[in-house]
Amino acid sequence: MSAHLSQDARWRLFETMLLMRRFEESVAKMNVEKHFTGHYHLYIGQEATGAPAISLLGPKDSLSTTHRNHGHVIARGADPGGALAEIMGRATGLSGGRGGTIHLTDASLGFLSTSGVVGGSISLGVGGAFARKHRKDGSIHLALFGDSALEEGVAFESLNIASLWKLPIVFLCENNSADSWDRSRGGYTTLTHAANDLRSIPGALGIPSRRVDGCDVEDVHEAMAEAVEACRAGKGPMFIEAMTRRWAGSAPLWPELSTGVTDLRMATGEAAIEGEHSAWYAQNDPVLKLARELLGEGAGARERIFAIDAQVTARMQAAERFAIDSPMPAPETALQHVFA
Amino acid sequence: MAEPRMLTYREAVLDALFAEMRADPAVMIIGEDVGAAGGVFKQTEGLFAEFGALRVVDTPISEPGAFGMAVGAAMTGMRPVFEVMFGDFMTLCMDQLVNQAAKVRYMSNGRAGVPLVLRTTMGTGANLGPQHSQGFYAWAAHVPGLKVVAPATPQDAHDLMRAAIRDDDPVLFFEDRMLYTARGPVVAGEPQTLGRARVVRQGRDVTIVAIGRMVAFAQAAAEELAREGVEVEIVDPRTIAPLDRRTIIASVKRTHRALVVDGAPLAYGVTGEIASIIAEEAFDWLDAPVSRLGAANVPVPISRSLEPLSRPDASAIAQRVRAMLA
Numbered sequence: 118m119s120a121h122l123s124q125d126a127r128w129r130l131f132e133t134m135l136l137m138r139r140f141e142e143s144v145a146k147m148n149v150e151k152h153f154t155g156h157y158h159l160y161i162g163q164e165a166t167g168a169p170a171i172s173l174l175g176p177k178d179s180l181s182t183t184h185r186n187h188g189h190v191i192a193r194g195a196d197p198g199g200a201l202a203e204i205m206g207r208a209t210g211l212s213g214g215r216g217g218t219i220h221l222t223d224a225s226l227g228f229l230s231t232s233g234v235v236g237g238s239i240s241l242g243v244g245g246a247f248a249r250k251h252r253k254d255g256s257i258h259l260a261l262f263g264d265s266a267l268e269e270g271v272a273f274e275s276l277n278i279a280s281l282w283k284l285p286i287v288f289l290c291e292n293n294s295a296d297s298w299d300r301s302r303g304g305y306t307t308l309t310h311a312a313n314d315l316r317s318i319p320g321a322l323g324i325p326s327r328r329v330d331g332c333d334v335e336d337v338h339e340a341m342a343e344a345v346e347a348c349r350a351g352k353g354p355m356f357i358e359a360m361t362r363r364w365a366g367s368a369p370l371w372p373e374l375s376t377g378v379t380d381l382r383m384a385t386g387e388a389a390i391e392g393e394h395s396a397w398y399a400q401n402d403p404v405l406k407l408a409r410e411l412l413g414e415g416a417g418a419r420e421r422i423f424a425i426d427a428q429v430t431a432r433m434q435a436a437e438r439f440a441i442d443s444p445m446p447a448p449e450t451a452l453q454h455v456f457a
Numbered sequence: 458m459a460e461p462r463m464l465t466y467r468e469a470v471l472d473a474l475f476a477e478m479r480a481d482p483a484v485m486i487i488g489e490d491v492g493a494a495g496g497v498f499k500q501t502e503g504l505f506a507e508f509g510a511l512r513v514v515d516t517p518i519s520e521p522g523a524f525g526m527a528v529g530a531a532m533t534g535m536r537p538v539f540e541v542m543f544g545d546f547m548t549l550c551m552d553q554l555v556n557q558a559a560k561v562r563y564m565s566n567g568r569a570g571v572p573l574v575l576r577t578t579m580g581t582g583a584n585l586g587p588q589h590s591q592g593f594y595a596w597a598a599h600v601p602g603l604k605v606v607a608p609a610t611p612q613d614a615h616d617l618m619r620a621a622i623r624d625d626d627p628v629l630f631f632e633d634r635m636l637y638t639a640r641g642p643v644v645a646g647e648p649q650t651l652g653r654a655r656v657v658r659q660g661r662d663v664t665i666v667a668i669g670r671m672v673a674f675a676q677a678a679a680e681e682l683a684r685e686g687v688e689v690e691i692v693d694p695r696t697i698a699p700l701d702r703r704t705i706i707a708s709v710k711r712t713h714r715a716l717v718v719d720g721a722p723l724a725y726g727v728t729g730e731i732a733s734i735i736a737e738e739a740f741d742w743l744d745a746p747v748s749r750l751g752a753a754n755v756p757v758p759i760s761r762s763l764e765p766l767s768r769p770d771a772s773a774i775a776q777r778v779r780a781m782l783a
Contacts, residue, residue: 244529274522
């Protein structure tokens with residue numbers, strides 16, 4: 118393990134990643150219990166990308182994200198109760214129940230927009246960076262998107278414009294196509310791109326690009342720190358492709374908590390790793406991976422891991438209670454904020 | 458009040474841009490050839506020289522990417538006026554316009570907004586053909602979350618551009634290229650608010666509701682009809698969304714007859730919406746069915762002999778009014 122991250126930083130990231138995980142487990146539970154209907158997307162398996170990347174942003178920086186946004190919004194510090202209430206369409210949600218899971222956002226945290234249209238938010242992010250360049254305050258934009266967004270034409274145009282005008286934006290592509298099911302197995306389509314290396318696309322436009330292991334907080338953090346620093350110094354844009362593995366629960370057309378509620382005892386060796394998802398637990402689960410690394414810090418680490426889990430779990434239980442107990446928006450508010 | 462200046466429609470919009478850019482450093486122009494070139498219709502002439510490349514921004518030929526960028530910039534403190542050279546090319550921006558810009562205010566529960574103007578040109582009459590003549594304001598007005606403006610005179614073009622730039626939500630500003638050389642008095646008064654119609658001419662026999670360039674045709678028709686003893690009232694909605702229903706309905710209640718005229722295709726267009734509102738809200742005052750004139754349901758032909766046939770003109774309007782009064 119490299120020494121890039123301090124011990125404290127890794128513990129903080131572990132807490133954030135565990136909150137992201139427990140949040141998504143709650144979302145799946147709320148859906149199974151029919152507290153909300155409709156389709157949704159979970160961020161499980163990509164925590165080691167979003168958490169370190171977003172931890173490097175300051176309060177003036179902005180972000181844009183996609184339909185798979187829950188982890189990003191939580192990592193940025195949104196209230197889990199308000200976020201869960203939003204997903205459940207409650208009046209107390211972050212956007213009063215108007216945006217829901219696909220458009221989960223918190224404008225006060227610098228989120229420009231959360232688009233359900235693949236590739237749709239990338240150009241908005243370039244606009245965020247454009248405004249920042251005008252302000253000259255050293256702030257930057259982080260554009261989060263998946264690998265398939267690069268199939269959209271607007272992504273190419275956005276990369277071109279950002280490069281032409283040297284905008285302070287980090288393009289963070291979360292490539293989660295590895296292990297994805299294809300349509301013949303009842304899953305979504307996976308990446309369908311003639312470029313056999315996605316880095317060649319920004320590369321052709323003169324944007325420096327790196328590929329990192331998206332399951333490794335050290336790797337992501339180090340690359341992101343370099344990219345953020347370059348953008349703040351006026352040397353943007355930068356492109357990072359984080360290789361994550363498609364979580365089994367996101368493979369079918371409808372998400373399911375196929376790996377169950379994460380048992381951290383699988384990291385400590387107190388619970389056996391078995392069953393059809395054993396390879397994922399052993400190699401690809403970023404939360405278990407970081408927990409194992411933290412255990413290596415020696416005495417007290419195990420207790421600290423379970424203490425953080427107890428705290429995070431209690432926080433999510435309170436969030437669930439808050440969301441379930443929250444009222445639905447009043448019908449007479451349906452037309453609020455409509456001006457034309 | 459200041460003395461009126463005689464300006465063309467094009468000059469009036471440009472004057473409004475100068476005024477708003479001087480008043481607010483967040484206002485910027487973004488588009489293709491809007492910078493040193495001054496716009497392909499000279500509609501941004503001189504802005505680059507005064508405000509420089511940071512505020513008068515030439516983009517690559519990338520409408521979706523560049524417009525999306527303008528939307529993002531609008532959400533983070535800027536007030537962009539984004540130019541789409543021909544209204545037809547708005548089709549390239551549809552996701553950024555319809556799914557992004559129009560939805561932000563609502564999806565954020567009012568916590569975020571997009572103070573942006575999309576200005577574009579439209580209209581038949583210059584033999585530009587099927588891909589360079591269309592005015593998609595009815596498409597835009599169909600989307601909740603977009604304001605839509607189609608000024609008919611230099612004064613309105615001036616006032617409404619200033620109001621559009623000061624508006625905190627996305628406004629689509631449609632300029633008929635055939636009006637660019639139309640000259641009229643312009644007073645730089647207080648900026649107006651959007652959503653108010655104008656009674657262009659008063660008359661007791663029939664109300665003509667006309668959009669954009671059709672206002673001038675309706676005025677010509679009204680002159681002709683006046684010589685025959687028919688008094689026409691003309692209402693220009695100016696803002697298509699939100700629509701000033703009250704002024705339209707009040708006029709129809711006075712005249713008891715209504716003709717709605719539009720230069721875009723009649724089918725599923727603005728005339729149908731306005732005619733329905735009149736029928737719903739003023740039915741008991743009507744002495745005749747609400748009538749409509751619009752462009753034929755055909756791609757705009759490029760040939761000089763065919764193009765005029767595709768849209769209403771003054772004589773078609775006068776003829777229809779005579780039929781309504783017969």
